[in-house]
Structure formats: structure tokens, C-alpha cells
Amino acid sequence: MATMEICHLFISAGHNFVGHHGREPATHPMIEQSEMECVAGRGIRGDRYFNFKDDYKGQITFFSLEVFDELCSAMQVQPCSPSATRRNVITRDVALNDLIGQEFEVQGIRFLGIEECRPCYWMDGALAPGAQEFLKGRGGLRAKILTSGKLRSTARVLAATK
Secondary structure: OOOOEEEEEEEEOOOOOOOOOOOHHHHHHHEOEEEEEEEEOOEOOOOOOOOOOOOOOOOOHHHHHHHHHHHHHHHHOOOOOOHHHOEEEEEEOOOOOHOOOOOOOOEEEEEEEEOOOOOOOOOHHHHOHHHHHHHOOOOOOEEEEOOOOOEEEOOOOOOOOO
């Protein structure tokens, strides 16, 4: 497999959509990180899915920056951050669906690709009307973390001001 570029890393302390059906979404921001700690079998330290469930299939999620750029162009959404997808790892140069059912390694950390991170109806509100349909079959990848370590982003992340 070719080297996967990590363009952005995001975590959120809370759920905006899970458990909010029929209600307004919550407002927990996705916080960009220059690095994140992946803990085998548990998730990303500081993220809403850390220790979520035993053997959880979405301990970490990946999303393609190329797909995000296509979406923004097709939906005429500008400016927009890939954090709106609520995925943890924004990648470049990898076909994420090819990793379903496969073990793979990124920056020395081993993962198991479990399934597509299917887009839900919330995408239409978070991104643009029609986003859910546009992203069918390319909504990203849910994976389990097999070995612990730190992922690092190529993005320059500015520290938040208080």
C-alpha cells in the first residue's frame, strides 16, 4: 500500500448527532490536533468514542480529502472545513474502501478497517442539502485500533487563543 498522507486530525469531546434524532444537534466542536494518541482497543484519547463500547467498530474514523473537495465543489459549499464531516483522520492518496476487512499501518500504528462510515441524514444539515446522497459509498472508513501510538498531521495547527 502507498503511504497515506494525514492531512488533518480531529477529536470532539461530545456527540452532536448520536442520540439526537428528532431534536437539534448538540454543539460540541471538532478540535484540530497536530497529533492524537491512539489507544489499542479503546479509541482516541480525548475523543467522544474513547472507551465507548468493548470491541467498538468505530474507534477511529478516516475520510478522504479528495472526496471532501469533490463534495464542496459539487454542492458549491465554500468555505468549509473537513471537520464538518465529524471524522477523525482526514487523508489523501488512499482508497479507503479498499481497506475494509484489511489490516493496515499508518505511522507505525496498526488498524483494522471494519466498514464504510456511512453518511447519515445529518450530513445534509452539517454540510449541504444532498450531501448524504453524494457521499453514499464514500463516507469514510470505520476502523479498530490494533496497536497504540501517536498519529501526526501534516497540517499546521494553530493553538487556540483564550
